[in-house]
Structure formats: structure tokens, C-alpha cells
Amino acid sequence: MKKHNIMIPKPRSNFVKVECESCKNVKILYTYGTKTVLCPSCNSELLTNTGGQAKINGNIIETMD
Numbered sequence: 001m002k003k004h005n006i007m008i009p010k011p012r013s014n015f016v017k018v019e020c021e022s023c024k025n026v027k028i029l030y031t032y033g034t035k036t037v038l039c040p041s042c043n044s045e046l047l048t049n050t051g052g053q054a055k056i057n058g059n060i061i062e063t064m065d
């Protein structure tokens with residue numbers, strides 16, 4: 001029996017739990033189409049808006065769809 005591999009485009013928008021590299025503060029970020037997000041405790045850039053999939057600057061602990 002032939003298995004069909006239908007490619008369903010995965011939604012690129014998801015949430016990630018990111019730990020700040022500077023102060024270890026953990027924040028949940030939405031990674032798509034948002035503005036730049038700063039760490040609330042040390043003002044490091046946690047997420048940089050690139051116009052599409054955002055760039056995460058901290059340590060990704062967990063991703064949540």
C-alpha cells in the first residue's frame with residue numbers, strides 16, 4: 001500500500017519559550033510578524049523582526065505550536 005506524503009505547509013507562526021542570554025529571564029515570544037521584543041529585565045533584544053520569521057537571539061527552551 002502506497003503511503004501518501006502530502007506536504008501540509010506547517011504554520012510558520014508559533015510560540016517559543018526563550019531564555020535571555022544575559023539575565024536568564026524566560027519569556028514566551030510569538031515568532032512571526034511581530035516587532036522586535038526586548039527582555040523586560042535587562043533590555044537585551046530577545047527577538048528581532050526581520051519582516052518574516054523573526055530572529056531569536058536568546059536560548060530557545062521550548063517551542064509551542
Ligand SMILES: [Zn+2]
Nearest residue numbers: 020023039042
Ligand atoms: Zn535579559
